[in-house]
Amino acid sequence: MSYTLQTFREKRFSTKIIVGKIRRKVPLWLYNIGLELRYIFFPKRCHDLAQPSIRYSDGSWINRGTTADLKRIQAFLLEQKEGLAVFQAGIGNSSLYRLLKNRVSRFVGVTIVQDELDYAQQQWPQALGGAYQAHLSNKYTGDIALLGKGFDYIVDNDISSYACCRHHFEVMLDTYRTMLKPDGAILVGFLGLGYFDMGFGLTERRMRHLAAKHGLSFTRGEACYFLKPI
Numbered sequence: 001m002s003y004t005l006q007t008f009r010e011k012r013f014s015t016k017i018i019v020g021k022i023r024r025k026v027p028l029w030l031y032n033i034g035l036e037l038r039y040i041f042f043p044k045r046c047h048d049l050a051q052p053s054i055r056y057s058d059g060s061w062i063n064r065g066t067t068a069d070l071k072r073i074q075a076f077l078l079e080q081k082e083g084l085a086v087f088q089a090g091i092g093n094s095s096l097y098r099l100l101k102n103r104v105s106r107f108v109g110v111t112i113v114q115d116e117l118d119y120a121q122q123q124w125p126q127a128l129g130g131a132y133q134a135h136l137s138n139k140y141t142g143d144i145a146l147l148g149k150g151f152d153y154i155v156d157n158d159i160s161s162y163a164c165c166r167h168h169f170e171v172m173l174d175t176y177r178t179m180l181k182p183d184g185a186i187l188v189g190f191l192g193l194g195y196f197d198m199g200f201g202l203t204e205r206r207m208r209h210l211a212a213k214h215g216l217s218f219t220r221g222e223a224c225y226f227l228k229p230i
Helices: 015-023 028-041 068-078 095-100 114-123 142-147 166-179 190-194 204-213
Strands: 004-007 053-056 084-089 104-111 132-136 151-155 180-188 216-220 225-229
Touching (some): 015 028, 028 190, 028 204, 068 095, 068 151, 068 190, 084 095, 104 114, 104 142, 114 132, 142 166, 166 180, 166 204
Parallel strands (some): 004 053, 084 104, 084 151
Antiparallel strands (some): 180 225, 216 225
16 A cells, blocks of 8 residues: 655654653643543544555654663563564664564564665665565555564554554554464553654553454553553
């Protein structure tokens, strides 16, 4: 499925930045009210369902440090058995592949940022396209299922943060479920669940409701949230 991508320069006083500062100063229940309101009034569907329209202002992550959320997820994955199949939504600075490249049987990642794909190519020219499958692709479509199935883990730290609409977010949940092994799991960051760029953040309650609607359970672990096929 094709998609359109509009990129914006991150502004000092954007809604995202202001909300991020507020998040650190207000009670969780109050922040969650804001998340619920944003979700409720967020577009239900893209104008053209056959061509999702992504709006993105986070820019490239190749020169940024790995987030605290992803560090916790990485630590969790290092404790798991070797030979896993891992899918990552948003490869960023490729820190996850760098950490797991000698421990996984298959690693597939997607990004909508060309710089991140170019960086992966520069760092691992021999592996890219082989051991490291990285693609320029929009995760909010069913097309990502073409990149593989039978994954032990799908790492999607900021699961709804860049969503174009509520419909395509739910399409992604259905697709993720088909891509997982029966005992697999989607890993979502504690902060990432409620973070948003041009998309929306989610409360635990809202995520649990949406997960159940799409045949997934939602639980909080020590390192991250887990979405698992029911």
